[in-house]
Every structure is written in structure tokens, then in C-alpha cells.
Amino acid sequence: MKIDVLTLFPAMFAGPLDESIVQRARKNGVLELAVHNLRDYTHDRHKTVDDRPFGGGPGMLLKPEPIFEAVENLGGEKTRVILLSPAGRKFDQAIARELAAQEHLLLICGSYEGFDERIRENLADDELSIGDYVVTNGALPAMVIIDAVTRLLPGVLGDDESSLDESFSRELLEYPHYTRPADFRGMKVPDVLLSGNHAEIAKWRAVQARKRTEERRPDLLK
Ligand code: 4G0
DSSP states (O other): OEEEEEESOGGGGTTGGGSHHHHHHHHTTSOEEEEEEGGGGOOSTTOOOEEOOTTOOSSOEEOHHHHHHHHHHHOOTTEEEEEEEEEEEEOOHHHHHHHHTOSEEEEEEOOTTOBOHHHHHHTOSEEEESSSSOOSSTHHHHHHHHHHHHTTSTTSSOHHHHHHHHHHSSSSOOOOOOOSOSEETTEEOOHHHHSOOHHHHHHHHHHHHHHHHHHHOGGGGO
16 A cells, blocks of 8 residues: 655654554555655745635635645545545544555645645545544644554554454453463452353453443443
């Protein structure tokens, strides 16, 4: 898969995507990632990317010209162009799976008060939000999406990790997990997990997962 990112803060992408699983995917050629500075698609002396809203009001908007030019340069027939903004549809594991099946993503990170509406209407195939909060720009949301999508690409996770992912990315929260020691400062691991009775263990885990989901995320059960 190819992912292009268009951002005013390309340096933000250096750390997170050069680590761990995403880096492994890049080295193996499963993911080709390129980060582009929106200012490189301006033509004026001041490299202007934003302007004041017609009709007045606070804040600045990303102007259409540089973003249209960038998409015309970077995009093709098979490109899925995605805006990151708090007004997007809420990103979740199902959307991550959907994006992992695409050949080419072009992620456009907003800043300021957002995008000139013509970008949304004429350029974007989709607009995504990573949750109901505002951050200073779309770089962190883009990195979250890149990470979530990359780990779903074929061959990125090992077989064990992949099958775990299958069984856990469904409806319930996870049951409690414990590792050694069985007694840490008097805090004990539940007896059933030490019993060797695999049927009882499976039953306990199912009950715990259900209980935890009811308490913390009842919306997942509806
Ligand atoms: C567009 C995404 C981009 C509009 C981006 C802000 C949160 C998310 C930005 C705005 C972002 C998210 C209207 C404030 C940049 N913050 N939840 N900030 N407005 O995915």
C-alpha cells in the first residue's frame, strides 16, 4: 500500500512512524509512506497556505489552490483522498479494515479552523475524525490512522498476533490478564487461572469480558 500525507508539519511524522511495526512494514516494502509539506505547493513569496473566511469570523482557513495542486500531483485513479477533521465520520476498527484494502491513500491534515469548503466538496472522497476532540492540527490524527491501518496489512503482524487480533477486535472488551508472579505484594492472581482447568478458565474469561463491557462500554452491546 502507498500512503501520501499532506501536512504543514512534516517533521512531526519523523518519530512515531520510524518505530516498531510501522517501520518494519516500511522496510519490508508492505507500506510505502511519503510525507509532503503543503507549503511546497504554493507559488507566492510567503508560501501562503491559509486566508481569512469570507463573511468574517475568527480564525483562518486552508485555501484551495495549494491543496488542489498537491492532490493533482500526488493522486491518481485509485487514490482515496481523505481529510482529517473533527467533523469527519468517526474512525473505528471497521474503517481501518476498509482502508487497509485500498491501494493508495492520500491523507490531508488540516490546521487552523479547517478547510475551504470547496476542498471538501470537490477533492475529498472521505472525511475522518479520530474522536470528539480538537487537536492543533491533523498530523497526530493522520499518524493514528496510518498506524491502525498498517498493522492490518498482509504480512505485517505475525500469525499469533493476527489471530489474536481477529478474536479481540470484535464486540467485547478484553478480560483481565495476569502474568507472573502469582502473588505480587499480596495482590493475587485469581485461583481459576492457576487451576489448569481450561474449560473453567474460558468460562471465567467470557464472564469477565462481558462484565467489563457492560460496566465500561455498554454501547458495544447494543
Ligand atoms: C480541520 C482532526 C482540521 C478543522 C483534526 C481542526 C482533531 C481531529 C483541524 C478543525 C484536528 C480529529 C474546525 C477546529 C485540525 N483536530 N478529531 N485539528 N477545526 O480527528
